[in-house]
Amino acid sequence: MEHDERRSVSWGRNSHDGEERTTSSPLSSGRLSHTDDPLGADVSGLPLRVLDLERLVREQDAEIAVLKSTVNDLQRRLGQVEGLRAVGKTSPAVSSLRAPTQRFVNGKHSGIARLEAPKKKLSVPDSHRFRHHESTGSLHSDGHSSNSVSPATSPSPTAAAARQQRHLPNKTTSLTKRWSSATEFQHQQHQQQQQQRHSPAVSHTPQQVNTRDMSYNAEDGVLKIFLKGRPVNLYAPSDVMEEYDLNAVLPAPDKQLALQWAYGYRGKDCRNNLYLLPTGEMIYFVAGVVVLHNVDDQMQRHYTGHTDDVKCLAIHPNRTTIATGQCAGTKSNAQPQVHVWDSASLNTLHVLGEGELDRGVSCLAFSLTDGGAQLAIVDEGQDRTLSVWDWQEESKVTENKAANETVVDVQWHPLDKGVLMTCGRQHVNFWLLEAGSLQRRQGVFGGRDRPKYVTCMDFTDSGDLITGDSDGRILFWERGGTTVTNTVADAHEGTVFTLFVDKTGNVVSGGKDGKIIEWDREMTQTGNVVELPAEYGAPRMVSPGRGGQLLVGTTGNCVLTAEWGADPEPIVRGHTDEVWAAAAHPGRPQFATGGWDGRLFMWDLVTHAPVWTMDFEEGVQSASFSPDGSQLAVGLVSGRWDVLDADSHETVFSRTDGDEPIQTLRFSPDGNMLALGSRNNTVYIYEAGDGGFNRVAKCTGHSSFITHLDWSADSTLLRTNSGDYELLYWTAATGRQVTQASELRDTEWASHTCTLAFNSVGIYPEDADGTDVNTCCRSNDGSLMAAGDDWGRVKLFPYPANQAKTTNHSYQGHSSHVTHVEFFAEDDRLLSTGGRDMAVLQWAVE
Structure with a gap:
């Protein structure tokens, strides 16, 4: 042998x-x-017997791994129960069997810290081989995250565990600006990598517009801001005119977000990314989120330690340790890197390749004959480097092209x-x-x-x-x-x-x-x-x-x-191109999403599965429910728009206005009118009648495409934003522009989706150029505002966010520009959609 x-x-x-x-x-x-x-004849059957023995050993080791993972899962669940019993206590419940140096899984959400968030360093004994980074949290469909601690993964997996049987697998033209970035390949020492690390936590640092580019006239109640050098006048409501202080700081809201469900799966351009863990959870990824999905319990947990697109996944021979690789992004903290983490506790154990990988990680694999001690990583950069790492020591053994x-x-x-x-x-x-x-x-x-x-x-x-x-x-x-x-x-x-x-x-x-x-x-x-x-x-x-x-x-x-x-039975459905259209049903636990793949989904919040789907021959750009929820208006990229029966999804009306995408549309609060904002710089207003919809007005005056629109509470006025940072007002009945914007400073608006308005000026980051923030939405009770930006972040602000210095909570999950955010009717959940990441994320408001 x-x-x-x-x-x-x-x-x-x-x-x-x-x-x-x-x-x-x-x-x-x-x-x-x-x-x-003769001697060879006597032992001719030896190789066959050895192969049979090796196969038996692998099967037995697989069973042992299943038992170990089941124990870990039971400990995690017990920790969750103990954590619920210990509500109000300052320290989370901890399993008595946990390793003494294991960190707690703190935090009630799985948001990612922005780069400017203060870093926390925890002392770990030098004798401990693993460096346990802060966890991203354990999240379930009820919105509560686990604060339990699972036993640390063994730093020295046994050779038997390593030999267990493995289950191996296997253009669109953008209407918005494209985003891509690659960091320069360079070699950095282990100590430098450690200094660059960040903790996956929620950012509470102030997000502010540079006050040097803003001025306030208290006498007239006018706040003047500059976006790309263009002045924009925003009129303060009468009740804040005299007291408004440009330098005041608004605190972050008391409520926060917790990732509750991730819709979608990345199979269009990735492979080797779907496995069954011994706990019964499927593991896969979408956008920057690694999903652990329990089909029987209808629950998901999420690892959100990555800062950009997850591209590949590998399972350790012990079946509990996971390695995931990400690509480079546009954010300064989105370098290509590999995270090694524990699937039971969701703790990050090690981060590899920071500053050493070029463009991203195309594939990776744990070694099998030495207990999984080594990790092979392939960089998808120009040199296409294969490197082998001692991942527990975070050191590179060797590399080659x-x-x-x-x-x-x-x-x-x-x-x-x-x-x-x-x-x-x-x-x-x-x-x-x-x-x-x-x-x-x-x-x-x-x-x-x-x-x-x-x-x-x-x-x-x-x-x-x-x-x-x-x-x-x-x-x-x-x-x-x-x-x-x-x-x-x-x-x-x-x-x-x-x-x-x-x-x-x-x-x-x-x-x-x-x-x-x-x-x-x-x-x-x-x-x-x-x-x-x-x-x-x-x-x-x-x-x-x-x-x-x-x-x-x-x-x-x-x-x-x-x-x-x-x-075959579908478990997870998803879009295959950018997702721009989304709408929450006003009276049911349902919501609709549409993408440039031409597919429209009506989702159920309880089962997380489509109620119905509908395919169009062209991309879906926008969507909105009528106030009573009986109809769903859908805007397409060709300028066509349809009104569907929300239950039967039959088309009850269809029309085309122009040949550019319908960027946004919204029913009036009384349900009698429908306004559509087109990429051809025009707003079309229709009145609902027995025979369908009749155009009553056409609003022209913007010098760029329409991005957002809101109705007044009495359904008589509209306000609109455009791509060149204009805020204009219109009379709905005639389509005429209201040029005296100061007279509308006290108007009550039924919604707030216009990113450029007085009560949303605080959602822009410092030195914003106007294109940074893509979407915003006010909660139905008027206490919160959510926003999505170009860097994949979903942010939660207090409302009104009318101060340049408005503190927020920031959450990572999307790996592309966030195209839409919207609160559900009860304000207990928030919906967000991603562009190129094709992901739909559902957040609990806690």
Whole structure:
């Protein structure tokens, strides 16, 4: 057996390299051949027996890992109960079994601290190998976050745990400004990385407009601000004119937000990102949030330690430690980095790669033969660097250029120590980590056509590598070799997106053709096939679920459960392009969202599932319910707008105004009129009648596209914002502009969505240029204001936020510009939508 181990990791060229081999079973091609020697004949069955023993050990280790994780989950739940009993106490309940140096999971929310928030340093004994960073909180659908502490993940996972069986997987033209950034690749020492860290907490630092660019005339009650050099006059209400102080500071509100539910999944352009944890939770990510979703309990927990898009995910052999990688963003604290964290407590254990990664992390994997002590990371920057880290010491062992082209996956060999593989555009590379350096050998396709992409890979129980490619083939690479030995041509019609080998040794594949196919050890189809409906997309990721279930993540950003011989069931639905339209139902626990993918969802707040969906031939830009909730108006990117019956989603009226997107629309408080703001700089006003809607006015006067509009409480007036920072007022009946804005200073407005107004001047950050804040909304009771900005932050202000220095609570979760925020009717929840992150987040107001 020792001889076999040496053979399997040898890098000497085999005499058969480049030649196609024929075997009776491609899944057993790594076994030793029989010999005519008498002694060899006696031990010819030894390799088979050893393989069987190794398989049994892996299965037993998997069961042990499940038991350990179940214990961790029970301790976490007990901690939650103890925390609820200890309401009012200053210290959270702590499990008596926790490690003495484990930090508490403090905070009632999972917001992310802004960069300017003060950093807190906690002393940790030097003898402790792990540095436990502040937790992001444990959140559930009832809005309460866990304040319990789970036992720390073992700093030295056992070799047995490492050998457990792994479940391996597998343009739009923007109407707004694009955002992208890349940090310069540079090497920094471990100590410098530690100094750059930030704590994932909520920011309470004042957000203010630079008062040097503002002036207030107390006599006239006029606040003059400058946005990109353009003066804007805002008129103070009569009751604050005389007392208004430009330098006064408004405190942050008493209430805060807690992330309650994340709608969506990122499968459109990411892979290897859907697994079942031993606790029964599915783990996946969307935007900057890693979601732990318990389907049975209808609850989610969230890890929100990242500051930008999460791109990849890896599970440690102990099945509780998680590694997630993010890309670079536009924020100063959004450097590409890898977070290693505990799935039970949601504590961040380590942060790797700050200042050393170029553009982002494309894929990563824990080692398997040494207890998961090492972590392989592939940087998607120009050099496409493969680095290996001792993640517990936060030190890089070595690095090398992974490939000249895109790398989509990296995996460690489950049996051979120090051996790992990468694949991607036109390559499969075999790596040997030896003496602190990485040696690379390129895979040889043996006369076969080189595919445009090798898209996925996994290992058989005998250690052979199997890969899927863009030509629809499944290729086999013998253990210890670098040459293709067997080919299954036309396994799928189109790209093979995902592969995994189940416990029985059968291979499961998923492809662009929408099919999931099971193959036996001889690579003959077993007859088990699941075909996904087109509305869900193709299977991007397939992994084992409970029992015989399959977890399926799709290119349509959906998560499904599937069983052989049965129709797949959707668990998570999501948009596949920017989400701009959202509206909360005024009387039911429902809300609507629409995106540039042309899909409109009506969601249920209780089940978190769509009540109905509707597809348009063009993108959805805006949406609004009538005051009684019976109708839903939808604005499209072509200038067309429809009014739907909110229950049957049948179209009751449709019309087109111009050929530019309907940026915003809103019913009057009495429900008799509908105003639409177009990107063609015009506001259209319609009156509802028995035969539909009749235009009564057309408001022209803005010199840029309409961004927001509000109705007065008596349904007679409108105010509008535009893209060039104008605030104009209109008479609804005639469409004429009200030029004496000072006469409307005491007007009561039914809503407040205009970002540029006197009572929302405090939502702009210091040195704002006007485009920083995309959306705002006042709570129905008039005590709070929420806002969303270009950096993915959702902020909670007091209302009115009429001081330049208005303190707020800031929360991270979105990784793109926040396009819409809106309170629900009871003000107990807040809805936010993201642009390019395609995420919909539901927040509890606590």
